[in-house]
Amino acid sequence: MSGVTSPLTTAQAQLASAVEILGYSPGLHEMLATPRREMNVAVPLRRDTGEIVMFHGYRVQHNISRGPGKGGLRYAASVDIDEVRALAMWMTWKCAVVDVPYGGAKGGVTIEPSQYSSAELERVTRRYTSEIMPIIGPERDIMASDIGTDEQTMAWVMDTYSVNLGYTIPGVTTGKPFAVGGSLGRATATGRGVVHAAEAALAEDGVTLPEVTAAVQGFGKVGSHAVRWLHEGGARVVAVTDVDGGTRADGGLDVPALLAHRAQGGRVADFPGGTPVSNAELLALDVDLLVPAAVEGVLDETTAAGVKARWVVEGANGPTTPEGDRVLADRGIVVVPDILANAGGVVVSYFEWVQANQAYWWTAEEIADRLALRMRTAYDAVSRTAREQSLSLRDAALTIGVQRVAEAHQIRGLYP
Ligand SMILES: NC(=O)c1ccc[n+]([C@@H]2O[C@H](COP(=O)([O-])OP(=O)(O)OC[C@H]3O[C@@H](n4cnc5c(N)ncnc54)[C@H](O)[C@@H]3O)[C@@H](O)[C@H]2O)c1
Numbered sequence: 001m002s003g004v005t006s007p008l009t010t011a012q013a014q015l016a017s018a019v020e021i022l023g024y025s026p027g028l029h030e031m032l033a034t035p036r037r038e039m040n041v042a043v044p045l046r047r048d049t050g051e052i053v054m055f056h057g058y059r060v061q062h063n064i065s066r067g068p069g070k071g072g073l074r075y076a077a078s079v080d081i082d083e084v085r086a087l088a089m090w091m092t093w094k095c096a097v098v099d100v101p102y103g104g105a106k107g108g109v110t111i112e113p114s115q116y117s118s119a120e121l122e123r124v125t126r127r128y129t130s131e132i133m134p135i136i137g138p139e140r141d142i143m144a145s146d147i148g149t150d151e152q153t154m155a156w157v158m159d160t161y162s163v164n165l166g167y168t169i170p171g172v173t174t175g176k177p178f179a180v181g182g183s184l185g186r187a188t189a190t191g192r193g194v195v196h197a198a199e200a201a202l203a204e205d206g207v208t209l210p211e212v213t214a215a216v217q218g219f220g221k222v223g224s225h226a227v228r229w230l231h232e233g234g235a236r237v238v239a240v241t242d243v244d245g246g247t248r249a250d251g252g253l254d255v256p257a258l259l260a261h262r263a264q265g266g267r268v269a270d271f272p273g274g275t276p277v278s279n280a281e282l283l284a285l286d287v288d289l290l291v292p293a294a295v296e297g298v299l300d301e302t303t304a305a306g307v308k309a310r311w312v313v314e315g316a317n318g319p320t321t322p323e324g325d326r327v328l329a330d331r332g333i334v335v336v337p338d339i340l341a342n343a344g345g346v347v348v349s350y351f352e353w354v355q356a357n358q359a360y361w362w363t364a365e366e367i368a369d370r371l372a373l374r375m376r377t378a379y380d381a382v383s384r385t386a387r388e389q390s391l392s393l394r395d396a397a398l399t400i401g402v403q404r405v406a407e408a409h410q411i412r413g414l415y416p
Contacts, residue, residue, distance in 0.1 A: 005318070005321040006358050007296045008298040013322045015089065015105065018398035021391065028406060035085055036103075037061040041131035045111055045124050048117055056122050057128045059107040061141055062088035070095055070140055070145030071103030071154065072348060073128075075121075079108035080369035083296075087146075090317050091346070093401030094339040098378045100350040103405075105141050107132070113148045129160040136161065138171030144349050145175040145221065146297070155180050157402025170239065170356040174263040174349035183352035185367040186345075190315070191293075192368075193344015195233055196375035198289060198313045201393075204383065207214045210234030213252075215309070217279060218294030219268050222315045222342060224259065226291050231255035235289065238269055241282045247274030248285075292319035293342075299324040307333060307408060314338040329392055337394035339401060340382055347374045 012033060014287045019029045044054040058081050061069040071091040074084075084106045092104025109128055111251065113121055135141055145154055154173040155390075163381060168267035170181030178184065185192075199209060202327060214235045219242040230237050235380045236252040247253065254273045261271050269276060283290065283298065284306035292298050293315025313336040314320065320328065321336060328335050344388050348371055355361050386396035 005297060005300065005323065006082060007318045008082040010297070010321055010413070011086040011089045012190055013396055014394070015402065017395055019351065020403040021389070021395060021399050022403060022406070024406065027164075028409075031057070031409065032402060032406060034091075035088060035395055036064055036167045037135060037324070038081070039132050040081065041128065043124055043128050043131065045116075045120060045127070046332060047120060055109050055111050055124065055366050057107070057109040057131065058084045059135060059141070060084045060088040060105060061134045061135065062103075062104045062106075063092040063405055064141075065405055066096060066103055067101035068103065068137075069104035070100075070349065071104055071106040071139035072144045073149050073157070074106070074108040074146040075124075075148030075153075076108070077110060077111045077112040078295075079110045082182050084108045086296075087317055090339055091404060092344050093398055096401040096404035097339050097382065097397050098343040098347050098374055100346060100403070102142070102346070102350070107143060107289050108145075108146075111148075118152075121153070122156050125149075125155045125156040126160045128218040129157045130164065131369060133161065133164060136172060138169060138353065142171065142349070142353055143173045144345070148222070149173060150221070151177045151182065171353050176352070183348055183355055183367060184362070184364040185371065186348045186352050187221070188225040188229070189348035189371060190222045190342050190345030191227070192229050193347065193371060193375050194222065194226040194291060194293070194341050195229035195358060196344065197228070197379055198291070198311065199233065200379040200383070201311050201313065201334055202289075205270070206242050207288075208234070212236070212289050213238050214289040214291060215239040215282050215285045215287045216291040216293055216315070217246075217282055217298065218292070219246075219262060219317060223291070223293035224262065224344075225373075226293055226315050227255055228259060230289075230291075237287055238287055239274075239277050239282050241277060241279045245269040245279065246282060247271040248277035248282075249274040276370050278405040285309075289313060291315050296379035297321055297377045299329055304328050304331075307331070309333065311336065314341045315337075323325045325394065335392065335394060337366075337397050338395045340378055340393070343378065344371055344375055347371055357369075360366055
């Protein structure tokens with residue numbers, strides 16, 4: 001992590017850059033920068049031992065001009081209101097870039113989930129959900145999983161919301177298990193979308209997946225599926241890390257064996273089919289494609305200078321600081337930005353919400369085809385804008401997203 005540039009500073013600098021390109025007034029800039037609603041809640045937990053501990057939780061609706069708020073729920077020790085504000089702002093631009101009818105939101109609880117039992121996490125989730133009930137709902141703000149939360153967390157949120165209102169409302173969360181109104185293909189969607197974005201970026205240089213080597217940081221809900229789809233697409237995945245470090249094999253990791261090792265509870269760093277590699281080493285490996293899919297701020301001025309990859313495809317939100325961005329751009333490295341590259345998750349979340357609201361479920365093939373089409377359409381629009389206006393892919397994506405949100409503001413008018 002950079003330690004210098006916080007996620008909120010990064011998000012604000014990115015917005016400022018888009019506003020400058022678009023020539024917007026200071027007033028409109030401020031309106032776009034300011035979250036519409038924020039909720040700060042206390043989350044007391046009775047531990048399994050009977051002891052009471054207090055946590056803090058947040059829900060930020062950065063913008064709701066294009067539709068209900070949409071965004072994940074993060075459980076991590078790093079969570080604070082500013083991190084949630086940054087993540088909510090990125091959701092606003094992301095939903096606009098892939099043109100799903102949502103605003104941007106995010107939630108978080110400052111808790112290290114690995115330190116608590118499943119029963120404790122269930123109680124934290126139900127209490128947090130009850131506290132933010134007034135501002136969430138399928139037409140208000142729809143939650144999904146993020147770092148430290150999963151399908152089970154989303155089922156608890158949906159159940160708590162539904163029980164309190166007296167009937168089942170699957171559309172209040174996405175990323176739920178299929179048995180309670182989830183969508184086929186949601187669990188793998190973000191990773192799959194990352195690979196669609198990578199393929200589109202490579203294709204601009206006439207390169208295909210089987211011709212490239214790749215390194216992926218993060219082996220969670222995004223990283224593990226990105227690794228899987230990269231492998232299935234023919235790329236040679238040579239290194240993977242998670243929070244404890246990772247594994248490397250220059251001839252290519254045996255990805256099915258790594259996924260099986262992980263599924264059995266093994267640490268990536270202990271995978272017998274590779275040699276150890278640290279997170280810092282992974283970022284500087286001599287590979288074609290680098291996919292940071294873990295946490296914010298890992299590519300700063302210093303680490304960006306060591307990147308040897310030709311393409312960086314951002315699976316994580318905010319993995320590159322503005323200083324890191326400048327270094328990568330100066331070195332001619334193509335960065336496919338987070339709000340485009342990892343948007344596959346929110347695209348299939350949108351499909352899940354649509355299916356839940358109409359109580360009619362689509363096939364896995366329909367979902368995969370529609371996801372691929374959305375990612376391709378969004379990539380092409382961003383790439384075209386970048387070419388026509390001589391912008392980076394990041395500035396092009398931000399410009400498209402910010403412009404769509406500003407347009408919604410302008411058409412709706414300022415009340416009163
Ligand atoms: N889950 C989604 O659908 C989704 C969608 C879009 C963006 N994202 C973003 O992708 C990133 C990862 O989310 P996720 O859902 O996969 O979370 P996750 O909790 O499932 O996985 C996180 C992974 O990152 C690793 N990690 C944590 N801290 C690290 C560190 N300091 N250095 C290296 N690795 C570290 C963990 O070990 C784990 O492998 C986040 O930035 C998240 O906001 C997630």
